[in-house]
Amino acid sequence: MYKIIINILNIYKNKNNLISDIENEIYSITSDKEILYELKGVSYNRLPKSNNVTDISDKIVKLIDIYDKRIQDLKQNIREIEEKFVIAKLLINNLADIEKTIILLRYCENYRWHKISTYVNLSERQCQRIKNNSFKKMYKHYNNIKK
Numbered sequence: 001m002y003k004i005i006i007n008i009l010n011i012y013k014n015k016n017n018l019i020s021d022i023e024n025e026i027y028s029i030t031s032d033k034e035i036l037y038e039l040k041g042v043s044y045n046r047l048p049k050s051n052n053v054t055d056i057s058d059k060i061v062k063l064i065d066i067y068d069k070r071i072q073d074l075k076q077n078i079r080e081i082e083e084k085f086v087i088a089k090l091l092i093n094n095l096a097d098i099e100k101t102i103i104l105l106r107y108c109e110n111y112r113w114h115k116i117s118t119y120v121n122l123s124e125r126q127c128q129r130i131k132n133n134s135f136k137k138m139y140k141h142y143n144n145i146k147k
């Protein structure tokens with residue numbers, strides 16, 4: 001239960017960085033793919049006739065296909081991150097204000113329990129109980145969303 005909620009909160013916290021990293025990888029692959037298209041268009045007529053020329057062209061086409069598949073997978077990853085971000089917002093917005101504050105301070109701002117307890121004017125143990133109850137509430141809501 002905790003693992004799923006922590007994963008969702010990590011996506012909530014790091015969405016922009018995760019998507020930016022994926023977009024950078026897509027850009028890099030696209031640049032490499034353009035080079036392959038140029039190589040594919042090179043005339044091999046002056047080379048001696050052999051299977052190597054055909055092999056090179058075939059390998060370039062296969063590599064372009066692999067790059068296309070990787071780009072599709074990366075775009076799917078972006079869609080999944082965006083979906084999980086929306087779910088995270090729903091889960092967080094479903095919490096009471098004190099629950100929301102404690103969860104965001106702990107998992108998005110990386111505050112320690114003593115700092116959180118000072119911030120919300122509750123004991124550390126009370127904050128931890130609120131966190132545990134919040135996770136249960138979020139997990140229940142998450143399962144309802146997934147149905």
